[in-house]
Amino acid sequence: MKISTIAMACLALLPALSAQELKLPANLEKLGDRAREVVDVTLDGPLLQLAARFLSDKDPDEARAKKLVSGLKGIYVRSFTFDNRGEYDPADLEPLRAQLKSPGWSRIVGVRSRRDDNAEVYIKSEGDKIAGLAVIAAEPKELTVVQIVGPIQPEDLRDLGGRFGIPKVDLGKKNAKED
Numbered sequence: 001m002k003i004s005t006i007a008m009a010c011l012a013l014l015p016a017l018s019a020q021e022l023k024l025p026a027n028l029e030k031l032g033d034r035a036r037e038v039v040d041v042t043l044d045g046p047l048l049q050l051a052a053r054f055l056s057d058k059d060p061d062e063a064r065a066k067k068l069v070s071g072l073k074g075i076y077v078r079s080f081t082f083d084n085r086g087e088y089d090p091a092d093l094e095p096l097r098a099q100l101k102s103p104g105w106s107r108i109v110g111v112r113s114r115r116d117d118n119a120e121v122y123i124k125s126e127g128d129k130i131a132g133l134a135v136i137a138a139e140p141k142e143l144t145v146v147q148i149v150g151p152i153q154p155e156d157l158r159d160l161g162g163r164f165g166i167p168k169v170d171l172g173k174k175n176a177k178e179d
Helices: 002-019 026-033 046-052 060-069 090-099 154-160
Strands: 037-044 074-081 105-112 118-126 129-139 142-149
Touching: 026 037, 026 074, 026 090, 026 142, 037 046, 046 060, 090 129
Parallel strands: none
Antiparallel strands: 037 074, 074 142, 105 118, 118 129, 129 142
Protein backbone atom coordinates (compact mmCIF):
# COMPACT_ATOMS: atom_id res chain seq x y z
CA MET A 1 0.00 0.00 0.00
CA LYS A 2 2.83 2.43 0.70
CA ILE A 3 4.15 2.26 -2.87
CA SER A 4 0.73 3.10 -4.33
CA THR A 5 0.36 6.03 -1.95
CA ILE A 6 3.79 7.36 -2.96
CA ALA A 7 2.96 6.85 -6.65
CA MET A 8 -0.30 8.78 -6.26
CA ALA A 9 1.51 11.62 -4.47
CA CYS A 10 4.09 11.79 -7.27
CA LEU A 11 1.35 11.87 -9.91
CA ALA A 12 -0.35 14.71 -8.05
CA LEU A 13 2.90 16.71 -8.15
CA LEU A 14 3.52 16.24 -11.88
CA PRO A 15 1.40 19.20 -13.06
CA ALA A 16 3.27 21.57 -10.72
CA LEU A 17 6.64 20.17 -11.72
CA SER A 18 5.93 20.39 -15.44
CA ALA A 19 4.32 23.85 -15.32
CA GLN A 20 7.62 25.69 -15.59
CA GLU A 21 8.92 24.51 -18.93
CA LEU A 22 11.98 26.74 -19.31
CA LYS A 23 15.01 25.98 -17.21
CA LEU A 24 17.14 28.96 -16.28
CA PRO A 25 20.73 27.97 -17.16
CA ALA A 26 23.00 27.48 -14.16
CA ASN A 27 25.25 30.36 -15.23
CA LEU A 28 22.26 32.73 -15.03
CA GLU A 29 21.15 31.38 -11.64
CA LYS A 30 24.65 32.16 -10.33
CA LEU A 31 24.28 35.82 -11.35
CA GLY A 32 22.55 36.40 -8.04
CA ASP A 33 25.93 36.22 -6.34
CA ARG A 34 27.12 39.28 -8.30
CA ALA A 35 23.87 41.22 -8.50
CA ARG A 36 23.06 44.17 -6.27
CA GLU A 37 19.39 43.19 -6.31
CA VAL A 38 17.66 39.94 -7.25
CA VAL A 39 13.95 39.43 -7.83
CA ASP A 40 12.89 35.78 -7.78
CA VAL A 41 9.18 35.12 -8.21
CA THR A 42 7.83 31.59 -8.49
CA LEU A 43 4.05 31.41 -8.46
CA ASP A 44 2.37 28.27 -9.66
CA GLY A 45 -0.99 26.59 -9.19
CA PRO A 46 -2.74 27.34 -5.90
CA LEU A 47 -0.10 29.86 -4.82
CA LEU A 48 -0.83 31.94 -7.92
CA GLN A 49 -4.55 31.84 -7.18
CA LEU A 50 -3.86 32.88 -3.58
CA ALA A 51 -1.78 35.85 -4.77
CA ALA A 52 -4.59 36.87 -7.13
CA ARG A 53 -6.93 37.20 -4.14
CA PHE A 54 -4.96 40.25 -3.06
CA LEU A 55 -5.96 42.08 -6.25
CA SER A 56 -9.00 44.32 -5.89
CA ASP A 57 -12.21 43.74 -7.84
CA LYS A 58 -12.99 47.46 -7.47
CA ASP A 59 -9.90 48.79 -9.27
CA PRO A 60 -10.41 48.20 -13.04
CA ASP A 61 -6.73 47.48 -13.72
CA GLU A 62 -6.44 45.06 -10.82
CA ALA A 63 -9.73 43.38 -11.77
CA ARG A 64 -8.43 42.74 -15.31
CA ALA A 65 -5.17 41.33 -13.93
CA LYS A 66 -7.10 39.14 -11.49
CA LYS A 67 -9.27 37.72 -14.28
CA LEU A 68 -6.21 37.08 -16.42
CA VAL A 69 -4.35 35.30 -13.62
CA SER A 70 -7.29 33.00 -12.91
CA GLY A 71 -6.50 30.96 -16.04
CA LEU A 72 -2.73 30.79 -15.61
CA LYS A 73 -0.70 27.81 -14.39
CA GLY A 74 2.40 29.75 -13.39
CA ILE A 75 4.38 32.99 -13.38
CA TYR A 76 8.16 32.84 -13.04
CA VAL A 77 10.38 35.92 -12.88
CA ARG A 78 14.13 36.23 -12.43
CA SER A 79 15.55 39.73 -12.46
CA PHE A 80 19.09 40.78 -11.68
CA THR A 81 20.26 44.37 -11.18
CA PHE A 82 23.98 45.12 -11.22
CA ASP A 83 26.08 48.08 -10.14
CA ASN A 84 28.25 48.07 -13.27
CA ARG A 85 28.04 47.21 -16.95
CA GLY A 86 29.56 43.91 -17.99
CA GLU A 87 28.74 41.98 -14.82
CA TYR A 88 26.90 39.44 -16.96
CA ASP A 89 27.76 38.19 -20.42
CA PRO A 90 24.94 38.55 -22.99
CA ALA A 91 26.16 35.27 -24.53
CA ASP A 92 25.04 33.56 -21.31
CA LEU A 93 21.48 33.94 -22.62
CA GLU A 94 22.10 31.59 -25.56
CA PRO A 95 21.15 28.35 -23.70
CA LEU A 96 17.84 30.00 -22.75
CA ARG A 97 17.25 31.18 -26.32
CA ALA A 98 18.02 27.65 -27.54
CA GLN A 99 15.15 26.34 -25.38
CA LEU A 100 12.89 28.94 -26.96
CA LYS A 101 13.73 27.59 -30.43
CA SER A 102 12.12 24.25 -29.56
CA PRO A 103 8.84 23.21 -31.23
CA GLY A 104 5.86 25.27 -30.20
CA TRP A 105 7.83 28.43 -29.33
CA SER A 106 7.94 31.42 -31.71
CA ARG A 107 9.64 34.78 -31.30
CA ILE A 108 7.08 37.51 -31.95
CA VAL A 109 8.97 40.61 -30.81
CA GLY A 110 12.64 41.52 -30.97
CA VAL A 111 13.82 44.98 -29.92
CA ARG A 112 17.42 46.22 -30.13
CA SER A 113 18.58 49.72 -29.37
CA ARG A 114 21.84 51.51 -29.75
CA ARG A 115 21.95 51.84 -25.97
CA ASP A 116 22.25 48.04 -25.58
CA ASP A 117 18.66 47.67 -24.37
CA ASN A 118 17.30 44.47 -25.88
CA ALA A 119 13.98 42.72 -25.44
CA GLU A 120 12.50 39.57 -26.89
CA VAL A 121 9.00 38.16 -26.55
CA TYR A 122 8.22 34.53 -27.36
CA ILE A 123 4.90 32.69 -27.39
CA LYS A 124 4.22 29.00 -27.01
CA SER A 125 1.43 27.74 -29.21
CA GLU A 126 -0.74 24.70 -28.74
CA GLY A 127 -2.88 24.43 -31.83
CA ASP A 128 -4.44 27.84 -32.42
CA LYS A 129 -4.11 28.94 -28.77
CA ILE A 130 -1.30 30.67 -26.95
CA ALA A 131 -0.28 28.44 -24.03
CA GLY A 132 2.62 30.45 -22.68
CA LEU A 133 4.78 33.50 -23.03
CA ALA A 134 8.42 34.28 -22.30
CA VAL A 135 10.15 37.66 -22.14
CA ILE A 136 13.88 38.34 -22.03
CA ALA A 137 14.79 41.96 -21.25
CA ALA A 138 18.52 42.64 -21.26
CA GLU A 139 20.00 46.01 -20.39
CA PRO A 140 23.64 46.80 -19.56
CA LYS A 141 22.98 46.75 -15.80
CA GLU A 142 19.79 44.68 -15.61
CA LEU A 143 18.61 41.31 -16.86
CA THR A 144 15.05 40.04 -16.52
CA VAL A 145 13.52 36.75 -17.66
CA VAL A 146 9.76 36.24 -17.35
CA GLN A 147 7.82 33.09 -18.15
CA ILE A 148 4.05 32.85 -18.00
CA VAL A 149 2.50 29.40 -18.34
CA GLY A 150 -1.12 29.24 -19.44
CA PRO A 151 -3.41 31.03 -21.86
CA ILE A 152 -2.32 34.63 -22.39
CA GLN A 153 -2.10 37.24 -25.11
CA PRO A 154 1.00 39.46 -25.46
CA GLU A 155 -1.10 42.58 -24.91
CA ASP A 156 -2.18 41.13 -21.54
CA LEU A 157 1.31 41.92 -20.27
CA ARG A 158 0.12 45.51 -19.85
CA ASP A 159 -2.39 44.34 -17.26
CA LEU A 160 0.14 42.15 -15.42
CA GLY A 161 3.01 44.66 -15.65
CA GLY A 162 4.05 45.94 -12.26
CA ARG A 163 2.46 42.94 -10.48
CA PHE A 164 3.96 39.59 -9.43
CA GLY A 165 7.45 40.90 -10.26
CA ILE A 166 6.62 41.33 -13.95
CA PRO A 167 8.13 44.54 -15.33
CA LYS A 168 5.82 47.03 -17.02
CA VAL A 169 5.80 46.39 -20.75
CA ASP A 170 4.46 48.70 -23.44
CA LEU A 171 4.28 46.83 -26.73
CA GLY A 172 2.25 49.49 -28.47
CA LYS A 173 4.27 52.70 -28.16
CA LYS A 174 7.65 53.45 -29.65
CA ASN A 175 10.07 55.30 -27.43
CA ALA A 176 10.19 58.86 -28.75
CA LYS A 177 13.59 59.45 -27.19
CA GLU A 178 16.13 57.25 -28.99
CA ASP A 179 19.87 57.69 -29.15
